[in-house]
Amino acid sequence: MKISIGSDHAGFEYKGRFIAHLEAASHEVADYGTHSAASTDYPLFIIPAAEAVARGEAERGIVIGGSGNGEAIAANKVKGIRCALCWNDETAELSRRHNNANVLSIGQRMVSIEIALQILDIWLKTPFDGGRHARRVKELDAYEAGRGVEGMKSVGTE
Numbered sequence: 001m002k003i004s005i006g007s008d009h010a011g012f013e014y015k016g017r018f019i020a021h022l023e024a025a026s027h028e029v030a031d032y033g034t035h036s037a038a039s040t041d042y043p044l045f046i047i048p049a050a051e052a053v054a055r056g057e058a059e060r061g062i063v064i065g066g067s068g069n070g071e072a073i074a075a076n077k078v079k080g081i082r083c084a085l086c087w088n089d090e091t092a093e094l095s096r097r098h099n100n101a102n103v104l105s106i107g108q109r110m111v112s113i114e115i116a117l118q119i120l121d122i123w124l125k126t127p128f129d130g131g132r133h134a135r136r137v138k139e140l141d142a143y144e145a146g147r148g149v150e151g152m153k154s155v156g157t158e
Contacts (some may be wrong), residue, residue, distance in 0.1 A: 001124070004058035006032035006049030007108075008042035011064030011071070014108045014116055018062060021117055027124075030058055043074045050075040050083065053102050061103035062120070068107030075103045079144055082137070087111055092119040096126035098133045 003022055007015040012034055022029050032049040034040050046063045053061040061081075063071040068085045075083035083103035084095030087110055095101040104123045106116050128134075139152040147154075 001060065002028045002030065002058045004030045004032060004049040004052035004061040005063070006034075006045040006061075006071075007064040008034060008045060008066075008071070009037050009039050010066030011068075011106075011108045012037045014064050014106065014113060017113055017117070018064070018120060021120065042070050046071045046074040047078060050078040050081045050103055054078050054080040059102075060124070063103060063105045064108055065105075066107055066109045068105040068110065072105035075105065082140070086119050086123065088115070089118060089122050092123040093126050096123055097129045098136075100128040100133070100137050 005015060005018060019029050019031060030052060032052070033045040042065050049061050049063055052058040061075065063075050063083065065071040072083045072085040075081050081103050082099055082101045083105050084091070084099060084101035085105040085107070086092040086095055087107070092104070095104070104120065106119060111119070135155060138155045142151045142155050143149070
C-alpha cells in the first residue's frame with residue numbers, strides 16, 4: 001500500500017519509527033516532512049500529506065503531532081479526507097469500520113510508541129464495513145460538495 005506521512009516537530013520521532021515499521025511491512029511511504037525536530041508549523045506538512053491521499057497518489061495517510069488534534073483538523077480541511085484521531089485499538093478499528101477514515105492522526109505525546117504502532121497496524125488492516133456506514137459517508141461527501149444539510153438528507157433516497 002502507498003502511504004503518505006507528515007508530522008510537525010512534536011511528531012518527528014514517531015514519524016521516523018512509523019516509516020521504518022511501514023517499509024519493513026513492504027508499504028511504500030511518501031514522506032512530506034518535517035525533516036527535523038526544529039519547531040515548525042504543522043499545516044505546512046500535514047496538508048500536503050492529506051492532499052496526496054485526496055489526489056489518489058497515496059491510498060492512505062498518516063499525520064503525527066504532539067496531541068494529534070491540530071493535525072487531524074488540518075488534514076480534514078482537505079476535500080475528500082476523513083482523518084481520525086486515534087488513541088487506542090478501538091478508535092483505530094472503528095474509524096475504519098464505520099467512517100472509512102483515509103488518514104490517521106496520532107499524538108506522540110499521548111500514547112507510547114508501542115501503542116502507536118499497534119494502532120497503526122490495526123488501522124491499516126481493518127476494512128470499511130459499508131452498509132449503513134456507507135450512507136453516512138455519502139452524506140458527508142454530499143455536504144462537502146456544497147449540497148448542504150438538505151442535500152445530505154436525499155443521499156439515502158438516491
